Amino acid sequence: MPTFAVLHPLPEPALQLLRAAGEVRMGESTGPLSESELEALVRGADAVLALPTDRIDGCLLDAAGSGLRVVANVAVGYDNVDVSELASRGVVVTNTPSVLVDATADLAIALMLAVTRRVGEGERLIRRGTAWSWSLDFMLGHSLRGRTLGIIGFGEIGRATAGRARAFGMEVAYFSRSAAEPAVEAELGARRLELDELLECADVVSLHCPLTAATRHLIDTAALARMRESAYLVNTARGAIVDEAALVEALDSGAVAGAALDVYEQEPRVDPRLVEMENVVLLPHLGSATVETREEMALLAARNAIAVVEGRPPLTPVTVPGAPG
DSSP states (O other), X not given: OOEEEESSOOOHHHHHHHHHXXXXXXXXXXXXXXXXXXXXXXXXXXXXXXXXXXXXXXXXXXXXXXXXXXXXXXXXXXXXXXXXXXXXXXXXXXXXXXXXXXXXXXXXXXXXXXXXXXXXXHXXXXXXXXXXXXXXXXXXXXXXXXXXXXXXXXXXXXXXXXXXXXXXXXXXXXXXXXXXXHHHHHHHTEXXXXXXXXXXXXXXXXXXXXOOXXXXXOBOHHHXXXXXXXXXXXXXSOGGXXXXXXXXXXXXXXXXXXEEESOOTBTTBOOHHHHTOTTEEEOSSOTTOSHHHHHHHXXXXXHHHHHHHTTOXXXXXXXXXXXXX
């Protein structure tokens, strides 16, 4: 009977699938695990189900032993997994794409609206009890209609965000390592640009690429300098795609108008300078945080793990990461 090491509690439907297929050994913590806790959970396991907060590398493989066959990451991103090392030892890596597309795209649009319409500022004003009254020039923001959305990474989430942005009357440009199908570009009214061109023309830049060696600090001092002073940066992908210190400097100097962030370079730590800025919207990594989406993610991870230990191909395998997708 295979053993499934579930590093953190998962929704019950996923656990039911795993229990029907083998023995489940589950951690009780929802936060990061200590080295000793991790080793105890994975020792002798056939499959490991991990979260983005878990570092999956050679040390974990050593602790698990030679019987480990699959690591199922309950996330679409897999920057926490040393995919090359696992592949060299014959361990399959899977992720959970597709099931979180709508939730993440919805949140990207919510962040765009929040930062351009000063939603966070307005709510803080009310909660502080600050006196206010309606007037024609009170807390004016900017409309999305007629503006250009620049999407970096035109995979499923990027395309879903583009579709939603079109409903708000936005023009869409994108940067990706490969061009979308002409039919997709036509449907979304999207045009492919080089990164520098996109940064220079976009009113909102939204990040939807994976975190890889090629995309770490993709948005750095030089990239931010190319953006318009009136432009906004939105990040629902991975924090380290942005050089956070450079972003703070750009916001402080007025080189960009604002930012809306769901992820952070040193997550869960948030740079305290960002917290103090009124033109910044901050969320605690809520991109996929709906009840329905998290359950579907856990179910897909469970199905991937079961498939591999039963000798079948995984549903959503991961290969060695590439550039912006």
